Amino acid sequence: SAVISQKPSRDICQRGTSLTIQCQVDSQVTMMFWYRQQPGQSLTLIATANQGSEATYESGFVIDKFPISRPNLTFSTLTVSNMSPEDSSIYLCSVEITDYERSDQETQYFGPGTRLLVL
Amino acid sequence: RKEVEQDPGPFNVPEGATVAFNCTYSNSASQSFFWYRQDCRKEPKLLMSVYSSGNEDGRFTAQLNRASQYISLLIRDSKLSDSATYLCAVNLGDYKLSFGAGTTVTVRA
Numbered sequence: 381s382a383v384i385s386q387k388p389s390r391d392i393c394q395r396g397t398s399l400t401i402q403c404q405v406d407s408q409v410t411m412m413f414w415y416r417q418q419p420g421q422s423l424t425l426i427a428t429a430n431q432g433s434e435a436t437y438e439s440g441f442v443i444d445k446f447p448i449s450r451p452n453l454t455f456s457t458l459t460v461s462n463m464s465p466e467d468s469s470i471y472l473c474s475v476e477i478t479d480y481e482r483s484d485q486e487t488q489y490f491g492p493g494t495r496l497l498v499l
Numbered sequence: 500r501k502e503v504e505q506d507p508g509p510f511n512v513p514e515g516a517t518v519a520f521n522c523t524y525s526n527s528a529s530q531s532f533f534w535y536r537q538d539c540r541k542e543p544k545l546l547m548s549v550y551s552s553g554n555e556d557g558r559f560t561a562q563l564n565r566a567s568q569y570i571s572l573l574i575r576d577s578k579l580s581d582s583a584t585y586l587c588a589v590n591l592g593d594y595k596l597s598f599g600a601g602t603t604v605t606v607r608a
Contacts, residue, residue: 381545411594422586422600423543472542476594485531485550488588488596490542 403473522587531590
């Protein structure tokens with residue numbers, strides 16, 4: 381597996397402001413992802429963070445609202461821009477790692493998440 | 500139809516009981532399947548990968564039925580610490596995972 385950290389762990393923000401969430405992993409990984417988990421719901425993929433190129437966004441998510449950076453193979457940021465109360469959620473980064481203990485299966489591991497409350 | 504569907508439960512079982520639940524997926528081309536465990540206010544943690552027809556890890560058994568497009572998770576000899584939400588995840592290709600909404604299990608003393 382991998383050790384993944386996220387900052388901040390939680391924040392309370394005013395509507396109209398922006399928050400940048402950082403994700404750091406302790407080893408170089410090719411694939412990093414950003415998910416959102418709204419209260420009582422499952423995880424929804426926002427985008428794949430590509431190193432050296434623009435992120436690939438899923439349907440319903442756009443770069444202007446969720447700009448993503450991926451400057452190297454161990455780090456990524458997600459910005460939640462012009463926030464509204466509907467953006468209140470947990471934001472999680474994940475990395476994909478080849479799990480040699482599980483028949484070389486490609487497996488995703490998650491960071492601890494960032495809890496965001498927008499007032 | 501949702502890509503991944505789970506019975507939300509809750510499954511409320513006594514300690515020592517066996518509990519099992521399913522997850523259905525819509526994309527017949529899916530190749531990789533996973534069960535994650537999520538505790539309240541925590542991130543999902545990988546419980547099991549499911550490949551071939553299934554696999555077993557201690558008290559946990561996962562099975563894959565490609566013909567009917569579902570995977571199952573069975574927990575034997577339930578412990579209080581097994582209380583959690585269990586998320587099913589299906590690899591859609593291109594490294595992406597689609598998650599079910601989760602099945603809540605509560606084990607009571």
